[in-house]
Amino acid sequence: IVMTQTPLSLSVTPGQPASISCKSSRSLLHSDGKTYLYWYLQKPGQSPQLLIYEVSKRFSGVPDRFGGSGSGTDFTLKISRVEAEDVGVYYCMQSVHPLTFGGGTKVEIK
Amino acid sequence: QVQLVQSGAEVKKPGASVKVSCKASGYTFTSYDVNWVRQATGQGLEWVGWMNPNSGDTGYAQKFQGRVTMTRDTSISTAYMELSSLTSEDAAVYFCARWTAAHTFDYWGQGTLVTVSS
Secondary structure, three states: OOEEEEOOEEEEOOOOOEEEEEEEOOOOEOOOOOEOEEEEEEOOOOOOEEEEEOOOEEOOOOOOOEEEEEEOOEEEEEEOOOOHHHOEEEEEEEOOOOOEEOOOEEEEEO | OOEEEEOOOEEEOOOOOEEEEEEEEOOOHHHOOEEEEEEOOOOOOEEEEEEOOOOOOEEEOHHHOOOEEEEEEHHHOEEEEEEOOOOHHHOEEEEEEEEOOOOOEEEEOOOEEEEEOO
16 A cells, blocks of 8 residues: 655644645555554654544644545645644655555644 | 664675564563664665564565565574675665564664665
8 A cells, every 4th residue: 555645744833733634545444344544653763652643633742733534545644733843754654554654744834 | 671782783794694683671682573674875774574582483575585584582582684685775774673463663773874885
């Protein structure tokens, strides 16, 4: 399954919203009724950290300004008010075997 | 707290093998699969494979079949990934990550830089 993210990069003014799109080449809806789509943030020099699992569920400790939505093949990560600590590269990932990642979206602060 | 601590950076010649370790703490090592993901410099993330530390069962991405071996030592809560026949294209940071019941990774190691150079 090929994961395509847009845009490649995003420059955002602090306090403004940001949105990242992720499209999969096949539906990520599993026969068990779950959709295995995830979002990660990799801050500069760090390992990736889980933000969102199963499309829209925030991982423990993730601020509520991060929200995920979508279904089937089209998914979106929205940051309601970008903060300086949100800079880094955002990746979507699907875990319908074999697991694949999107190419990443770099978020910078204006 | 959950921690995955990986071994240090490696420099290898083309054709050689590299073995990276990932020591788990803060949880029961045999209760969660360990996966490996790599990232070439300035590039995206690429899944390498998984291992069940309890059974030793493994599964590898097709690209790495025949070249990668994942093992573990449960007595020291450590997982290993060995990659053989290295080429310059294998130069990357290799991460281990804990696989959860939600079908994703919740904790990652700090990464191990593997350099392949003659």
